[in-house]
Amino acid sequence: MRIKKVRLAGFKSFVEPVELLIEPGLTGVVGPNGCGKSNLLEAIRWVMGEGSPKSLRGGGMEDVIFAGTSTRPARDFAEVSLLAETADGEQEVVRRIERGAGSAYRLNGRDVRQRDVALLFADAATGAHSPALVSQGRIAAVIAAKPTERRQMLEEAAGIAGLHVRRREAEIKLRQTETNLERLDEMLGEME
Ligand code: ATP
Secondary structure, three states: OEEEEEEEEOEOOEOOOEEEEOOOOOOOOOOOOOOOHHHHHHHHHHHOOOOOOHHHOOOOHHHHEOOOOOOOOOOOEEEEEEEEEEOOEEEEEEEEEEOOOEEEEEEOOEEEOHHHHHHHHHHOOOOOOOOOOOOOOHHHHHHHOOHHHHHHHHHHHHOOHHHHHHHHHHHHHHHHHHHHHHHHHHHHHHHO
16 A cells, blocks of 8 residues: 555644645655644544544544634644555545544545544555554654564554454454354243
C-alpha cells in the first residue's frame, strides 16, 4: 500500500482544508517548532482508525477538532481523508468527527466501521501503529521496547496483525455458540 494523498480540514491546527500529495519514497516533514508536523502524522494515524485519544496527545477524541484561537472560532468537526494505492486499486478512506456525535468512517464513499478501516490497513502491513510512521521519540521507543512490543511491531510489518483481531472475533463467536448449545441441551433435557 502506498499513501498518495492526505486531505485535512478542522483537524487540530489545520483549520482550513489542506491537501498534501505524498510522492513515492521516504517522506520527511520539516518545519519550525509548533507548525503542526506531529499533528500531520497524527491525522494520518487518526484516519487509519486510531482509537486512543492519549496517543494523539488529547484527553478525549473531540480534542482533535480545531479548538479555536484568539482570532478564530472553534470548529464543530474535523475530517481527514487519505487516498491509498493498494493491490485492489485506489482506496479512499475518510474519517469525520463532529462535536457530540462521535466518529464516522467511509471507504470509497460507503459507510464502514472502524474495524473495517483498521483491518484494511493491517492487512496491507500498515496502520495507526505502523513503524512506517516515524513520529518524534519513536526511534527511542523502538530501542527501549519490550520483546512483546517488538513482536507486535514485526507482526504489523508482516501484515498479520489483522489475523489477531479476526481470531479474537472468532473466539467470541465460538463462546457464544457454546453457550447457546448448552442452553439448547438444558431445554431438550427439560422437554424429555
Ligand atoms: P515541535 O517541532 O515543537 O514538536 P510540531 O511542528 O510537531 O512541533 P505540533 O505539535 O504538530 O507541532 O503542533 C502544535 C500546535 O498545534 C500548537 O500550536 C497547538 O496549539 C496546536 N494544536 C493542537 N491541537 C489543537 C487543536 N485542537 N486546535 C487548535 N490548535 C491545536
